[in-house]
Amino acid sequence: QVQLAESGGGSVQPGGSLRLSCAASGRTFNNGVMGWFRQAPGKERQFVAVHRWSGGGYDTYYSDDVRGRFSISRDKTKNTVYLQMNNLKTEDTAVYSCALSSRRLIVSRLGVTGDYDYWGQGTQITVSS
Numbered sequence: 001q002v003q004l005a006e007s008g009g010g011s012v013q014p015g016g017s018l019r020l021s022c023a024a025s026g027r028t029f030n031n032g033v034m035g036w037f038r039q040a041p042g043k044e045r046q047f048v049a050v051h052r053w054s055g056g057g058y059d060t061y062y063s064d065d066v067r068g069r070f071s072i073s074r075d076k077t078k079n080t081v082y083l084q085m086n087n088l089k090t091e092d093t094a095v096y097s098c099a100l101s102s103r104r105l106i107v108s109r110l111g112v113t114g115d116y117d118y119w120g121q122g123t124q125i126t127v128s129s
Helices: none
Strands: 003-007 010-012 018-025 033-039 046-053 058-062 070-075 080-085 094-101 123-127
Touching: 003 094, 018 033, 018 094, 018 123, 033 070, 033 080, 046 070, 046 080, 046 094, 058 070
Parallel strands: 010 123
Antiparallel strands: 003 018, 018 080, 033 046, 033 094, 046 058, 070 080, 094 123
């Protein structure tokens, strides 16, 4: 059974930084997709960022809302993905969930929640002054 364990959530003032971690246990998925989605109150789950095996190497993708402020990285030896979040804004407030797809997803499917096989419990990020 694969489990995703998230850590690093919390509260921060606008302009601050946080780093999320997501460790996968139970199986190694070096050729899949690991990343983050978020869901704000009253809104649908939204794609944030992913680290993807493209066939010839790894690449990263970000939503327009976070590009330039967030950075995703992956430690294959630890089966862990990280999300460094800088210059946080109040609109970043949400529950952030780690997601893992065991398959190699094409770019157009990266934001499709149904294509991810495993999900973490979610961790709350609150950005407020």
